[in-house]
Amino acid sequence: MQVYVCVKHVPDSAAHITILDKSRIDGNISFLLNPYDEQAVTEAVKIKNNQPGSEVIVVCLGDKDAEKTVRSALAMGADRGILITGDTYYDSIVTARALKTAIEQDGTPGLIFTGKESIDAEGMQTMFRIGALFDFPVATNVVKLNIEEDKAVVDSELSGGAANTYEMSLPCVIGAGRGLNTPRYPTFPDVVKSKKKPIKKIAFTDLNIESSLTGMHIVELEPLKQARNPKQIKGEKGVVAKEILRILRQEAKVI
Template identity: 85%
Template sequence: MQIYICVKHVPDSAAHITILDKNRIDENISFLLNPYDEHAVTEAVKIKNNHPGAEVIAVCLGKNDAEKTIRSAMAMGADRGVLITSDKIHDSIVTALALKTAIEQDGTPGLIFTGKESIDAEGMQTLFRIGALFGFPVATNVINLDIEQDKAIVDCELSGGIANTYEMSLPCIIGAGRGLNTPRYPTFPDVVKSKKKPVKKIAFADLNIKVPLTGMSIVELEPLKQSREPKEIKGDSDIVAKEIVRILKQEAKVI
């Protein structure tokens, strides 16, 4: 079985982000493997270990520097990598086309993993677009996965801690959620070994993708402004409790 993981090279969430020209960021910051993809890699390696002869391949679309993210995935247990190099930022439509084409040219997917979302764009679309292109079923925010012969049984977490269980035929797309596992972080020997694993580089243009007329682009980025104004709730305990509940329901909308 060939297990593919679509990974993304994203800015470190702890980095100070500077916006340039309204629609791009200063990339002179640290980039890393998308945190949700760490869960995807960990689960893919777990499945490989239970299926003799299985292979895990990390696939990424990005600039040359994104090879670091593929190396991170290989340090976590992926066997090799495929990097589609492009200096442009592509939307989820073109990204899915590129990933699908690269996977098809590389082999035959028995299972495809992604993170449930990326921490930069948070579009949550790419995995569904890949599934549509392949004609594979898709499940996202997966917190439990069992592979039984030619099917996958998954638990998908919804809001409020509710989970639905689905049965999907293989091959399928799995969007890993945080509850799926605890990522296995690499040791120093793992990192050293990953540097010797192969990464195949393909120029985006060499995929010969017919870019669709429809598309999405970033119009403007704005820094998040957080303003907090403390508000004192006066009265006895019953009044305070009722007001807190009202705020949580009507203003915060979390209950």
């Protein structure tokens, strides 16, 4: 089985991001493999190890620097990579078309993984667009996956911790969620081996993607401004503890 994993080269969330010209960010910061894609790569490698003869191919659309992200996925156990190079912003419509075309030109997908979202755009659309283009079923925020002959049985997590279980025919598209697995981070020997694994580079223009009648573009980027209003909680320890618990549940909604 050929298992394709679509990954994204994203800014490190811990980096200080500076907005330039209201439409782009300063690229002189650290970029990395999208965190949700780590679960996707890990699960794909797990399937490969359980199904002899399978192959994991990483596909990425990005600039030349995105090769680092592809190499990171190879160090996690993927077999080879495909990097579609471009130097502009691509919305989810164009991205899905580029990824689909590159996959089609490369082989026959038995399964396609993505992360459930990217930490920069947070659009959560690309996996559905890929599925629509291939006419494959799609499930996102998948936290459990079992491959049974010609079908995939998945648990797709909803808000509040509930989950729906779906049975999908193969091939299908899986948007990996945080709970799917614990990412397999590479060792130093893994990193060394990854440098010898092949990456096929394709210029975006060489894919001859047809222009779409619809599309999205960046109108303006603005830095997030968080207003903090400190509030002192007074009273006995028990009263203070109950109020903190109420705030965390009802206002912050983190528990």
